[in-house]
Amino acid sequence: xxxxxxxxxxxxxxxxxxxxxxxxxxxxxxxxxxxxxxxxxxxxxxxxxxxxxxxxxxxxxxxxxxxxxxxxxxxxxxxxxxxxxxxxxxxxxxxxxxxxxxxxxxxxxxxxxxxxxxxxxxxxxxxxxxxxxxxxxxxxxxxxxxxxxxxxxxxxxxxxxxxxxxxxxxxxxxxxxxxxxxxxxxxxxxxxxxxxxxxxxxxxxxxxxxxxxxxxxxxxxxxxxxxxxxxxxxxxxxxxxxxxxxxxxxxxxxxxxxxxxxxxxxxxxxxxxxxxxxxxxxxxxxxxxxxxxxxxxxxxxxxxxxxxxxxxxxxxxxxxxxxxxxxxxxxxxxxxxxxxxxxxxxxxxxxxxxxxxxxxxxxxxxxxxxxxxxxxxxxxxxxxxxxxxxxxxxxxxxxxxxxxxxxxxxxxxxxxxxxxxxxxxxxxxxxxxxxxxxxxxxxxxxxxxxxxxxxxxxxxxxxxxxxxxxxxxxxxxxxxxxxxxxxxxxxxxxxxxxxxxxxxxxxxxxxxxxxxxxxxxxxxxxxxxxxxxxxxxxxxxxxxxxxxxxxxxxxxxxxxxxxxxxxxxxxxxxxxxxxxxxxxxxxxxxxxxxxxxxxxxxxxxxxxxxxxxxxxxxxxxxxxxxxxxxxxxxxxxxxxxxxxxxxxxxxxxxxxxxxxxxxxxxxxxxxxxxxxxxxxxx
Numbered sequence: 001x002x003x004x005x006x007x008x009x010x011x012x013x014x015x016x017x018x019x020x021x022x023x024x025x026x027x028x029x030x031x032x033x034x035x036x037x038x039x040x041x042x043x044x045x046x047x048x049x050x051x052x053x054x055x056x057x058x059x060x061x062x063x064x065x066x067x068x069x070x071x072x073x074x075x076x077x078x079x080x081x082x083x084x085x086x087x088x089x090x091x092x093x094x095x096x097x098x099x100x101x102x103x104x105x106x107x108x109x110x111x112x113x114x115x116x117x118x119x120x121x122x123x124x125x126x127x128x129x130x131x132x133x134x135x136x137x138x139x140x141x142x143x144x145x146x147x148x149x150x151x152x153x154x155x156x157x158x159x160x161x162x163x164x165x166x167x168x169x170x171x172x173x174x175x176x177x178x179x180x181x182x183x184x185x186x187x188x189x190x191x192x193x194x195x196x197x198x199x200x201x202x203x204x205x206x207x208x209x210x211x212x213x214x215x216x217x218x219x220x221x222x223x224x225x226x227x228x229x230x231x232x233x234x235x236x237x238x239x240x241x242x243x244x245x246x247x248x249x250x251x252x253x254x255x256x257x258x259x260x261x262x263x264x265x266x267x268x269x270x271x272x273x274x275x276x277x278x279x280x281x282x283x284x285x286x287x288x289x290x291x292x293x294x295x296x297x298x299x300x301x302x303x304x305x306x307x308x309x310x311x312x313x314x315x316x317x318x319x320x321x322x323x324x325x326x327x328x329x330x331x332x333x334x335x336x337x338x339x340x341x342x343x344x345x346x347x348x349x350x351x352x353x354x355x356x357x358x359x360x361x362x363x364x365x366x367x368x369x370x371x372x373x374x375x376x377x378x379x380x381x382x383x384x385x386x387x388x389x390x391x392x393x394x395x396x397x398x399x400x401x402x403x404x405x406x407x408x409x410x411x412x413x414x415x416x417x418x419x420x421x422x423x424x425x426x427x428x429x430x431x432x433x434x435x436x437x438x439x440x441x442x443x444x445x446x447x448x449x450x451x452x453x454x455x456x457x458x459x460x461x462x463x464x465x466x467x468x469x470x471x472x473x474x475x476x477x478x479x480x481x482x483x484x485x486x487x488x489x490x491x492x493x494x495x496x497x498x499x500x501x502x503x504x505x506x507x508x509x510x511x512x513x514x515x516x517x518x519x520x521x522x523x524x525x526x527x528x529x530x531x532x533x534x535x536x537x538x539x540x541x542x543x544x545x546x547x548x549x550x551x552x553x554x555x556x557x558x559x560x561x562x563x564x565x566x567x568x569x570x571x572x573x574x575x576x577x578x579x580x581x582x583x584x585x586x587x588x589x590x591x592x593x594x595x596x597x598x599x600x601x602x603x604x605x606x607x608x609x610x611x612x613x614x615x616x617x618x619x620x621x622x623x624x625x626x627x628x629x630x631x632x633x634x635x636x637x638x639x640x641x642x643x644x645x646x647x648x649x650x651x652x653x654x655x656x657x658x659x660x661x662x663x664x665x666x667x668x669x670x671x672x673x674x675x676x677x678x679x680x681x682x
Contacts, residue, residue, distance in 0.1 A: 043194055046074055050198040059205035061097055067202055068099035071174065071195070075188060078104060079156075079177040081148035084203050084210075085140055085163070085170050095206060096148040104179070137163045137170070144173035158182040162192050164200035172203030221383065228256045229390060242402040243290055246395065250370065251293035253391050257384055259372040261352055264291035264395070266360075266368035267312070282319050285312045287368070289346070308346050316342035321359045321366060328385060329357040333377035347373070354378040358388045360396045367399055446620075458499070461492035468492075502636045509643040516559040516648055518677040523554040523588055523599060530567050531586065534575055542580045548587040556599050557677045562644040566652075567601070569641040570669050574605035579664060582606040590675065597675035602668055609665030610656040618654060648673055 050067055057063040064082045072080035082097045141161045149156065158178040163170045174192065246264050254262025270284040288309045312318050320329045334341055334353040343349055354374035360367040370392055468485040471477065508514065531545050538545060556563075574584045585604040590597065610618060619642040645652045650673040657666045 043191055046070070046191070047195055047198050050195060050202070054198070054202050054205065059202075059209040061095060061206070063202060064095070064097040064206060065099065067199060068097050071176070072099045072101065075160075075176050075191070077101075077160075077176045078179045081145070081175040081177060082172065082199070082203075083144035083148045083175070084172045084207050085144065086207075093210070094144075094147055095210065096144075098148060140170050141173050141175070145175060148173075148175060149177075155179050158184070160184045160188065160192060162196055164196050164203055166200040166204045171200055171207060174199055218383075228252055228387070229394075242399070245398060247291040247293075249391065249395055249398075250291045253370065253388065254293045254295075254372055257372060257387065259356075260295045260375045261371075261373040262291075262293040263289055263371040263373075264368065265318075265371065266290050266399070267366060282313060282322055286310075287312055287315070287318060290368075310344045310346065315344045315347075317344075317347060317355070317357065318369065321357065321369065328359070328389070329355065330380050330385070331355040332379050335377075347371070351375065354380070356380050356384065356388060358385070358392050360392050360399065362396045362400050367396055370395070458496070461496045461499075464492045465489050465496075499636070502640055506636070506640055506643055509647050516562065516677075518557045519560055520555055520557050521560055521563070523556050524549045525553065526563065527567065527586060527588060527601075530564065530571060533568075534571055537572075537575050538584075541575065541578070543575060543578055543582060543584060545584045545586065548585065550589060554588065554590055554599060554675070556673065556675050558648055558673060562648055563673075566641045566644050566648075566671065567603075569637040570603040570671065573637060573669070574603050574667075577607040577667070578605040579607050599673050599675050601671040601673075603671075604666060604668040606659070606664050606666055609658060610654060610667055615654055615656070619652070645671065645673075650674065 049070055053063060053066045053070065057066060068080040068082050071077075079098060079100045081099075084095045086094055140163050145159070145161070156177050157180050159175055161173055161175040164172040164174065174196065176188075176192065250262040250264040254260075265287050267283075267285045267287055270286070286309055288307050290307060312322075317329060321327070331341070332354055334343075334349045334355060341349070347355070349355070352373035352375055354377055356372040358370050360369060370388055372388065465488070468488045472482060472485050527547060527549060531547060534545065537543075571584070571586070578584060582605065585602070587600075587602045587604075589600055591600055592598070619638050642652055650671065652672070653670050655668045655670070657668075659666060
């Protein structure tokens with residue numbers, strides 16, 4: 001049974017003994033029987049005064065102080081001690097109240113004092129009153145003397161004590177003390193026995209008030225604990241990052257239990273299979289403080305500094321969790337265990353000796369610890385332990401959920417990345433497939449168009465040839481008409497041969513079966529000769545040609561046949577699509593581009609413009625510009641020219657510019673050729 005003694009106000013002054021002869025110390029003295037003051041203060045009046053004090057004072061130690069003073073004066077004793085007695089573990093702690101007479105407030109002879117323990121061993125201080133006490137009553141009186149007189153350094157020589165009973169149980173002790181030997185009279189015993197019931201009521205009220213206060217304190221703690229659990233439940237359901245949640249949890253727990261320091265430690269095992277190892281084995285694990293709270297600096301966050309770590313093998317305090325089969329480590333005062341307790345320095349047991357260390361567990365595996373520390377020795381109560389264990393259970397679930405969510409999120413991210421990559425690949429494949437389909441559709445369209453054009457180009461000359469042959473077989477045909485039909489046969493046959501030769505040339509150029517045969521030619525002379533061959537066509541369409549050639553004739557290394565065919569096609573195309581009475585301009589000049597000598601030839605005419613769409617396929621075979629009047633031809637001229645230009649490692653481009661205030665455009669074909677072949681020096 002735990003007891004608490006409280007000193008009464010005014011008892012801090014030293015008490016003095018009355019002057020006396022040394023011979024009188026051990027001889028009992030007979031005082032005049034003061035109990036016969038019934039003429040002045042009868043017994044009933046004393047009881048009434050006690051009841052009056054009880055009725056007009058709150059049930060506190062001040063009420064007991066008044067009763068002790070009243071009893072001390074009534075019995076004319078040197079000291080009166082009132083002590084409440086706890087009847088069960090759930091009851092409030094004992095309260096002791098002392099009163100002493102004024103003549104002992106000064107003490108000139110401190111050597112005359114001796115302790116209460118010595119008194120209890122050497123003197124029969126407990127004297128029976130009215131009727132014999134039981135052994136339990138005597139034990140109650142002796143314990144009350146120890147509680148009530150432990151702060152009373154006086155030579156107690158004579159005691160008259162009685163236990164008070166309320167509801168059939170002892171609830172206090174009244175002790176009348178004299179500092180000299182004294183023989184207690186029967187009337188004094190009867191009077192003490194008579195006031196016992198009133199004092200029992202006072203003791204009962206004080207105990208009830210104390211018990212209610214303790215229960216209210218326990219209720220307040222319970223409400224705080226419930227509020228803490230509710231707060232932690234809300235935290236576990238929030239979207240806070242794990243370290244923030246752990247920091248809030250340890251700060252709330254430490255503050256709720258009025259600890260001076262709180263730590264949350266997580267373990268990282270080097271052996272992932274430790275949970276299958278035998279019990280009471282110290283694991284190979286690294287402990288890291290992930291959250292910390294200090295009463296002196298409650299706003300300090302563990303994220304502000306580098307995390308502190310240590311090995312479990314270095315800390316005997318943490319090892320107890322594993323050697324004690326996962327039980328909490330409870331240390332009220334580590335100073336009593338300095339020889340047997342080893343802990344890492346970061347626990348600072350010399351400053352914070354009281355420790356409560358509770359493991360965070362999940363399915364038998366210790367995830368870490370919650371540590372609460374106190375600067376002074378503390379008797380950790382069972383409700384404190386139960387609360388911390390509940391917090392540990394919630395934090396363990398939060399840690400496992402966080403780890404599981406992190407693993408699931410990682411897996412989801414990996415699967416999402418793979419799915420995204422697969423979707424992107426499928427999109428690329430779909431786009432490629434779409435492009436292939438478009439290309440196939442375009443090729444199919446070109447094939448159909450090619451076959452249609454080929455059939456037209458082949459059928460038309462053959463039809464004319466067939467008609468001429470039939471006419472030649474007619475009887476009696478005139479010689480002039482016969483000559484006419486023979487000319488038609490020759491012309492159409494030439495067209496057919498040229499068409500077939502052009503197709504074969506294109507096929508040969510696309511297959512790149514032959515390399516160009518370069519030779520040096522005079523550019524001015526070659527252009528002039530090709531232009532003169534068009535004089536008849538130019539005159540028929542009332543066109544003229546203007547040659548803008550260098551004064552010093554340019555020499556160029558090229559394949560003569562290919563060069564002639566390219567320039568011939570460009571000049572023929574310009575003559576065909578030029579408006580009547582316009583001028584065709586041919587310009588040639590030298591240019592150096594990226595240290596390469598180039599020859600630029602531009603053929604410009606005025607006629608119908610070429611749209612951007614037409615410019616994309618104008619160099620394709622059998623493709624001709626849309627709209628405008630129909631012009632004869634095979635549709636292979638520009639396609640053949642482009643293939644020949646690429647055969648000579650050159651480039652060709654077309655540009656159409658609208659003439660202001662006119663429906664006509666200026667169309668310019670630009671031919672770019674290397675002046676010298678790659679195999680020769682200029």
